[in-house]
Amino acid sequence: MAVAHISLLPLTLTAALLVVAPAVQSQTQPNIRPKIQKTQTPQGVEVQLSSAQTALVFEPNRGQASSNYQWIGRGAGFRLGITSDGATLEFGEHTAAKSSKPLFPNASQLSKVQTKQKSAQSTLVKLHLTGSDGWKPMGTKPTGGVSNYFIGKMPAGWHTDIPHYEQVKVPSVYKGVDLIFHGDESELEYDFVLAPGADPRQIQLQFEGAASLEVDKANGDLMLATPNKIQLRHAQPKIYQEVDGKKVPVKGGFRILKGDTAGFTVEKYDPKKPLVIDPTISFVTFLGGSDTDTASAVAVDGLGDTYVTGQTYSGNFNVVGGIIQGSRSGDSDAFVTKLGTHGNILFSTYLGGGDNDAGNGIAVDASGVYIGGQTHSDDFPLSQPLQFAKKGDATVFVTKLSPSGNRLVYSTYLGGSNGENGGAIAIDASQSAYVAGFTTSTDFPVVNGYEYYPGGAVSGFVAKLSPNGASLMYSTYLGGSDVDSISAIAVDSSLSAYVTGESVSHDFPYAGYQSTMFGGSPSAFLTKLSPAGDSLIYSTSLSLETTIGTGVSVDPAGDVYVAGTFCSPCQESAADFAFVAKASPQGKLTYLRYLSGSDGSSDGQAIATDADGDTWVAGNTSSTTFPGAPPITPNPTAGFLVKLDKDGNGPLYTVFLGAQISGVAVVKPAERLGGIITYPTIYTAGTRFTGGKSASNEDAFVVRLDETPVIENAP
Template structure:
């Protein structure tokens, strides 16, 4: 996502009043004010040190208009705090301009792919010598042999590429000699620069273009950002959910070191167009604590449903509607939120939890618009967990998986209950079948003596954690089927999907070898070593028998995290690998790049390869 084109977010009260626009990027935020541009930088190393540098306009108009030249399609929404505090539908721009910053001279900022670009547009008769700028909060400013302007700070060094200049006369572009010129003097940490332009026709407009400046990522900002869930609508738009600790709202009042952020994590949901090249919306959901999204799904109307965990209470978290509007405990509560198709409004948002830690980790929506959430709970009914109907209303042990179904209006639970035994049990993925039943997966440490096994595929626990697959009927009362998939080691299922026939596909990771893991057909029936191999499993539509089950991996640690199945019945899994011998075939990159790489693997429909 970091390669999406950058955009300029307008200030509608979510930033310091001095800011007109901002750009958020990887390890940096950029704020545009009438008198200059502030770069809020962060060391991406372990220190996370924050530093502010500013490029000010010298002898320029202090009331220059900062306006949109080219509007962007994306909108940003900040669902934080009470509804009257939300900032929704905030417009963006692809290009902005400082008009008449100096007499007859405009300064234009835009994006060149994911880089920030600026240029000066000099009207006929105007003097480019008036263009003077000064950096503050820097440790050095120099012109490199290449002609680039190198800006040094304690956190990061960045460059303005060597400038170019031109005029268009009688339809022909005429190149004009130009270079950076450093100014002498100035207080410590401050130095100015300008441009030396020679041999141009003052009767025609002049463009002075320092090319690209700094790289700015896109979904994310200057701190820790993680994407956890993704879904795609019928038009091919992608919806991404995760959480961010970035400093979107922090504008440093002074140059030099600064305290970047005093809050916790915020959940986010973003929509990206089918080309993957343009952000359509991005919304932040959070309060004063740590609020994290772990999964997202989209319905036929384009509404997005998000789940995760939140520590923010109802005083700062954007609860809306009567569904559990108050937080029960002091730790994490699961939450569920519905975002309108425009991305500019929350339809509803509420908690699922009790007095201990509870997390929503998977979400899907049925054809009636009823959201189904899966996760795990440490809270018993006595601790306030909102059980209703089932699957089971009694808390089994140390932690239980849970499944909850919310009505289409987001006003009440249709059902909410546990799946678990006497030990630690977790639900990590959910899909709704054609009948409206919820098919879930996860992993369980509880043995078959207390875990509610029924039907298969394996009714006997195998040691350590076993993966499991279960089907919850439409009513939510009890289970239709439930069984283990595992061996003598640790087996952790992380995601699930269904094909058109109702067959069930699961991925995760295991350290169980083929002597105990239920390998069948493939794609690889031999454990490859390391601390874990990814696995992929296909089950019959009933969920009671394996069609195929095998490993995907190499000599390092390999973990399956997500799975989808195409119209031909081919499973596509994604995850991470530490194996230099990971079984690659074709693109996008068949070379191991060191430490941990992401992977995408397609398994043919019979599971053999």
């Protein structure tokens, strides 16, 4: 049994945290057992994601924000804009978009995918320092990461390579007083650094937009309430002086000067030494949700760098006076974030237009990053498109970014006049992208296809783009006379595409091992297309019962692995199981495994396989008795990761991840010289609930697991 060392990489799309446990290599075959940094049980491990914090980073405004702001910063649930005379806090709540996996197969569920989200509502609080103006903020402590914004169809409005900084310093806000902004994902700190002899009584904090301002007598916190009853709590300030390299506390606190203005009291201190006053704003008392960032898919390159895509509401509120605004009105953008091997953000790229956009699939090679998703925007950013205009209300987009994320290699719409969703994506060695999903359009662009016309109201589609993205090498419908959808795609070295999803059609094009639907409806299917896309090598139903396929992978030998959900039946009140299936290169079912506990429901969301056929399945469960894992509290919401061997034996280990999982990727280094054993690294991505009364308060995250052996000492 392998060891899973867990590293947490929570995302706010501008920063990440990684705690790395060094891998242990061995030249001999050790006895191995599950071991985890935090919690260990004989049955498995559980990880609590809520303990991780993410640094707040700042960007200079180079056109990505309203022109009156010189710097912007984003946290979980708030934005900060710094001007020449103060700082603005922006926060709010909205209706969050939910994950589109599994892709909704029937008409009532399909409408949920294509429903536009409600406009965001923002609250602004402006901080002025009475008697201080002419601010000249500057960034300090660069992180090495950058942001790229491809928003709207006009390249003049795109902004790239905007650097990230840990802090913004504003010198001389008062005589002898500097101001420094910094913080993490849930707290904003602003330090007043007083030179020797500077008078702290100069500092006057005026909060424009505050309905009330008072000092909590119990703990000294400054409580600010807005007209819509959102509360901000300023913790009692930390006041100290550096003496011989140590922080020596100084007594003091907040005081109210007038209705919307506060200052500080500072008791005895050494005026010949610098003084630091450090207030902290905690964003923990929102009445509803705030920003939502959801991760849909994850990929990893040969260097171990990680790429995540999904949907973000962070930083694109569009109210009068807001920090991020402009001609667009969309609540959400697609995002792509690249993380280094230590969890540091290398870039975050935003893709979107005037409506809602989401990334659903991602793939990467040496030439760039490929993203598939859904857009409602008529002005989605395009470059060398094969389709110049969006025809329906919502359609699929396909975008390829340069390796540094700062250039559109190509970006295109792909769809017909009614609507599409999907964006599952895979690539081959020639840099061709394969995209899949479902469409309700009767005029979806078909080229060299197996099926030229849809048989039902909803049909799956598969499309292969040329390496430059400017044309379709093939594109086809895939479905029967009812409702069918594709949720995942993989490609082998012979350029055959494999797709899975769900079919309600009894005349779905089955061919090969199982040529008819087994009996359940909908039924998970596995279909292998010819390299030309104009015929089926095989197409089979995967289960005797009602199932939905959500993930597919293929190993070098041509064996194919599918993950999904077994429904009994597919109703919210019934218990579901995750399933894993393996098919031979001829499409014959090799094994079918169900994963669930004795209570609650489980669903499979994603699957990854290494060259040896070892398989990792990621999904979610509410079962307190999930196989191979420790007991969890009643009615949990837990993501799981399960490892099986090439024959489906296991679980070799099960890891609870404490949040909802939607993607998994695996990288295994090549065997080293001298016979040194190498072990894979696994990455999962998903969404975690981060507090508040509304479940819309969610963040994207990545979890990294390093498999390493533990050598058992002989008794």
